[in-house]
Amino acid sequence: MALEESHVRRAAHLARLAVSDDQASGFVDDLSRILDMVDQLQSLDTEGVAPLAHPLDATQRLRADEVTEINQRDAFQRCAPAVENGLYLVPRVVE
Amino acid sequence: MHDKTVTQLAAALKSGELSSRELTSHFLQRIEKADGTLNSFITVTAEQALNQAEAADNARAAGKAGKLTGIPFALKDIFCTQGIKTSCGSKMLDNFIAPYSATVVEKLNAAGTISLGKTNMDEFAMGSSNESSYFGAVKNPWDLTAVPGGSSGGSAAAVAAGLVPAAMGTDTGGSIRQPAAFCGITGLKPTYGRVSRYGIIAYASSLDQAGPMAKSAEDCAHLLNVIAGHDVRDSTSVSRGVPDYTETLNAPLSGLKIGLPKEYFGDGLDADVEKAVLEAVKVYESLGATVREVSLPHTHYAIPAYYVIAPAEASSNLSRYDGVRFGHRCDAPADLIDLYTRSRAEGFGDEVKRRILIGTHTLSEGFFDAYYTKAQKVRRLIRQDFLDAFEDVDVLMGPASPTPAFDLGAKKDPVSMYLQDIYTIAVNLAGIPGISVPAGFSNGRPVGLQILGTHFAEAQLLNVAHQFQQATDWHLQRPAFAEEIA
Numbered sequence: 001m002a003l004e005e006s007h008v009r010r011a012a013h014l015a016r017l018a019v020s021d022d023q024a025s026g027f028v029d030d031l032s033r034i035l036d037m038v039d040q041l042q043s044l045d046t047e048g049v050a051p052l053a054h055p056l057d058a059t060q061r062l063r064a065d066e067v068t069e070i071n072q073r074d075a076f077q078r079c080a081p082a083v084e085n086g087l088y089l090v091p092r093v094v095e
Numbered sequence: 096m097h098d099k100t101v102t103q104l105a106a107a108l109k110s111g112e113l114s115s116r117e118l119t120s121h122f123l124q125r126i127e128k129a130d131g132t133l134n135s136f137i138t139v140t141a142e143q144a145l146n147q148a149e150a151a152d153n154a155r156a157a158g159k160a161g162k163l164t165g166i167p168f169a170l171k172d173i174f175c176t177q178g179i180k181t182s183c184g185s186k187m188l189d190n191f192i193a194p195y196s197a198t199v200v201e202k203l204n205a206a207g208t209i210s211l212g213k214t215n216m217d218e219f220a221m222g223s224s225n226e227s228s229y230f231g232a233v234k235n236p237w238d239l240t241a242v243p244g245g246s247s248g249g250s251a252a253a254v255a256a257g258l259v260p261a262a263m264g265t266d267t268g269g270s271i272r273q274p275a276a277f278c279g280i281t282g283l284k285p286t287y288g289r290v291s292r293y294g295i296i297a298y299a300s301s302l303d304q305a306g307p308m309a310k311s312a313e314d315c316a317h318l319l320n321v322i323a324g325h326d327v328r329d330s331t332s333v334s335r336g337v338p339d340y341t342e343t344l345n346a347p348l349s350g351l352k353i354g355l356p357k358e359y360f361g362d363g364l365d366a367d368v369e370k371a372v373l374e375a376v377k378v379y380e381s382l383g384a385t386v387r388e389v390s391l392p393h394t395h396y397a398i399p400a401y402y403v404i405a406p407a408e409a410s411s412n413l414s415r416y417d418g419v420r421f422g423h424r425c426d427a428p429a430d431l432i433d434l435y436t437r438s439r440a441e442g443f444g445d446e447v448k449r450r451i452l453i454g455t456h457t458l459s460e461g462f463f464d465a466y467y468t469k470a471q472k473v474r475r476l477i478r479q480d481f482l483d484a485f486e487d488v489d490v491l492m493g494p495a496s497p498t499p500a501f502d503l504g505a506k507k508d509p510v511s512m513y514l515q516d517i518y519t520i521a522v523n524l525a526g527i528p529g530i531s532v533p534a535g536f537s538n539g540r541p542v543g544l545q546i547l548g549t550h551f552a553e554a555q556l557l558n559v560a561h562q563f564q565q566a567t568d569w570h571l572q573r574p575a576f577a578e579e580i581a
Contacts, residue, residue, distance in 0.1 A: 003456075011455040015410060016417070016432070017448060018440035030449055031456070033510045038399045038457075041469050044476075051471030052478060054301060054331070055287045055526020056550065061330050075194045081424035088419050091430050 003032045096121050097257030097580070098573055101166055101314040104260055108155065108165045115155075115165030119148035119209050122167050126211065126258045129580045132239065135253040137172045137230050138180050139212035147209045154207060163317060164207030169262040171250050172213035173220055174200050174305075175294040183296045184216040184228040184246075187422045187442030197294025198326045199263060199305055206321045211259055215249030218444045219413065220270055220298045222246050223515045224506065227446040232503055235278060236576040237540055241500040244274030250308050251278035257577040261309035261318060265295060267302045268401055269495075269519025272531040275308055276495035276543020279533045281560065281570060282308040283315045286550050287526035288333035290319075291326030299408035300331070302401075302523040311570055312532060312560035316340035319553060335551065343554045344561040349383030351559065352488040358394035359493030359518055368494045371535030371542040376492055378566050379559075389488060391480040396473050397521035398513055403457050403470035404524070409447075410454030416442060449509060478525040485549040490559055494518055495531040495543035522547060530556045533569040541572075 008027050012019040019027065073086055082089035096118065099107070107113040123141050130136050144167065151165035175181045175193035177200075182188045196204070203210070217227040225233040225248025233248045235241040236256035243252040247264030251274035254262050264271040266284035275282025283306045290305045297303060307318035320341065325334040353376065360369060376386055418424040418438025425441055428434035443451070457466035484491060497517060506512045522529045527550055534544035544563070548556045564570045 007456055008452060011452045011459065014459060015414070015451050015455040016435040016439055017443070017451060018436035019448075027449065027452060030509055031453055033508070034402060034449070034453055034513075035456075037510050037513070038402050038466065038470075040399045041396060041403070041473055042465070044393075044396055044473060046469060046472035046476070049472040049475055051468050052475035053471060055478060055524070056333065058288070058331065058333075063327070072194070076420075079190070079192055079194060079421040081418065081421075090419055091428050091434055093431055 003028060003035055097125055097577065099260070100310045101163070101260045101317055102311070104166055105162060109160070115148040115151040115209060116145065118165065119144050119167050119211070122211055122259055125580050129256060129258060132234065133236060133252050133256055134231050134233050135215055135249040135256070135258060136169070136212050137182055137184070137215050137249070140179055140210060144209050144211050151207050151209060161207055163321060165209065167209040167211050167259055168203070169211050169214050169250060169253055169259040170200065171216050171247050171262065171264050173216060173265055173296045174263060175296065176200055176210070176213065179213065181213065181296070182230070183220070184218040184230060185442065185444070185447070186229045187416050189229065190423065191421055195294060198291035198328060199322045200294065202322050214253055214262055217246035217248065219296070219409070219447050220246040220265060220267055221409070221446050221450055223269065223273060223512050224501070225249065226503065227444055229444060234503070235500050236574040237279060238500065239576070240502055241540060242277065242503055244277035244500060246270040247308065248274045251275055251280055251282070254278070254280045254308055254310065255574060255577070257573065257580070261307060261314055263305060264308045265303055265305045266523065267298050267405060268523050269516045271306050271308060272495050272519050272529055272543065272545060273516065275531040277500035277541065279541030279572060279574070280308055280310060281312050281315055281530065281532050282306065283319065283530045283553065283556065284522065284528060285319065285323065285553050286528045288331050289528070289551065289553065290322050291329040291332045293326055293328040297412040299405040300412060301408060302405060311564055312530065312557050313341065313344055315530070316344055316557045316561070338554050340554050340557050343558050346558050347383065348379065348559065348562050351379070351384035351490070353379055353384050353386045354389035354484055354488030354491045355386060356391045356394065356484070356491055356493055357388050358391050363497050363517070364494060365498045365537060367537030368496070368498060368542050371537070372492070372494050372544055375534040375544045375563065378563060382562060382566060387488065389484045389491065391484060391521070393473065393476045393480050394521060397477055397524060398517060400470040400473040400477065400524060401520045402453065402513060403466045404474065406450040406454030407458050407467055408454070410451045410458065413447070413451055446509070474524045477521050481525045481527055481549070490555065491547040493545055495545040499537040499540035499542055518545060526550060528553050528556055530560050532560045532563060533572065535569060
């Protein structure tokens with residue numbers, strides 16, 4: 001499955017990653033080589049094999065629906081780039 | 096002092112021959128003298144370490160010391176440490192002071208051990224040479240022109256150089272075992288779920304696992320005793336009793352059935368590495384083990400499967416770095432999208448970007464089944480290879496890496512770097528434990544023997560590794576660099 005620059009552009013957009021024109025061609029080369037290597041998978045017959053998501057086939061554990069966390073907003077916001085009155089500041093989204 | 100094992104140092108602390116304060120000061124001085132050359136630490140927490148050492152000495156005086164009370168160690172900078180910078184080797188987190196500590200850190204604190212600081216690593220644990228760190232490459236103490244391996248390269252180099260008696264690493268595709276092999280130390284990747292991932296910055300959550308890196312298997316057993324166990328804060332941590340891993344270290348190996356996967360001795364394997372591994376296997380035969388060839392037929396699909404699954408999980412895990420709640424934020428964002436895209440472009444290095452892009456691409460509409468579902472199916476076949484092999488043998492042995500440590504700057508092409516992990520990566524896909532132990536040298540650079548066991552066979556791996564270290568002295572070799580630190 002050949003990789004085109006439009007694929008890299010789309011992935012960069014979905015991943016919210018700014019990629020300059022100069023960088024894009026480099027990523028096309030690198031990612032093409034990686035996907036060429038990955039494409040070896042296609043030669044393997046996996047008919048009837050179930051996908052494995054967890055190495056021990058475990059399923060998600062459930063717990064009682066109880067409040068277990070205490071409010072630590074101030075502690076957690078100490079490492080934020082910009083906060084005001086307990087709110088995270090970002091550029092204006094709504095005019 | 097610096098060439099003693101954790102086990103020996105613990106005995107010296109217990110007898111009163113040494114205080115933790117003396118021990119801690121000694122290692123802090125070694126870090127100060129030598130780490131300008133090695134670059135194995137990102138952050139050294141000297142003041143906190145000396146305070147912890149004093150508390151450890153007081154606890155001992157009060158008769159409240161545990162087995163490892165007062166023992167210094169270091170943490171890969173992927174473990175969150177409350178109040179201390181936790182960078183994960185990235186510019187993205189260069190300003191991140193963790194607001195809480197990882198479970199592993201809490202357990203080590205509760206055991207009275209002394210953290211000397213945070214070690215260098217490949218950015219977000221993505222790499223096999225430690226060269227992708229925002230904080231610069233780490234040098235291998237055996238040869239300063241060689242890489243220490245990765246991604247836990249700082250931990251491996253620091254232990255090998257005697258800057259710390261032991262360190263904690265994480266292993267997603269070989270990141271404990273390969274640097275342990277390259278630096279001539281012992282490193283254990285436990286079974287997936289054996290050690291809590293809570294507070295360990297996530298790379299690929301179905302593969303990540305933390306483990307000890309030290310001078311001997313016995314030391315790894317002591318450290319695993321502290322960090323293993325169920326944690327309700329990690330939904331994939333396994334609820335299963337933790338044995339005392341030191342109790343079975345001396346079990347005899349007579350009758351042990353060793354399998355040599357034929358796929359691990361093929362093309363691309365360095366002749367010196369092969370020779371060292373086969374010599375090690377002979378040592379086991381002399382200890383009463385039997386050896387047979389086995390096959391892991393899907394071995395060559397492990398790297399392709401990994402480079403779908405790990406980047407897919409990474410692209411999801413790393414979406415949290417948005418420049419809003421923590422981490423790097425770009426200057427003067429024009430709007431919210433600009434804030435996201437530029438903060439991420441500035442904060443991440445090239446290897447991280449490659450993996451985010453690969454993961455996003457393979458998960459995107461039109462590609463998901465061909466890549467991600469396919470890779471998960473192959474993952475099941477790879478795990479089945481191991482389960483089938485362990486029907487016939489107790490452990491598998493082979494090289495940890497196809498070559499000894501390569502030169503700094505030698506691998507510019509990402510794919511050639513990825514192929515280095517051919518013998519370690521399938522282990523993470525299968526979720527089984529593996530250990531690398533020193534087994535010789537090639538042109539002055541260490542060679543690692545990798546030993547693999549079935550799920551939760553850590554006690555057996557440590558026993559098998561310890562018996563080798565009772566019969567050989569490869570693990571006692573120290574680099575000249577370590578001896579020259581006055």
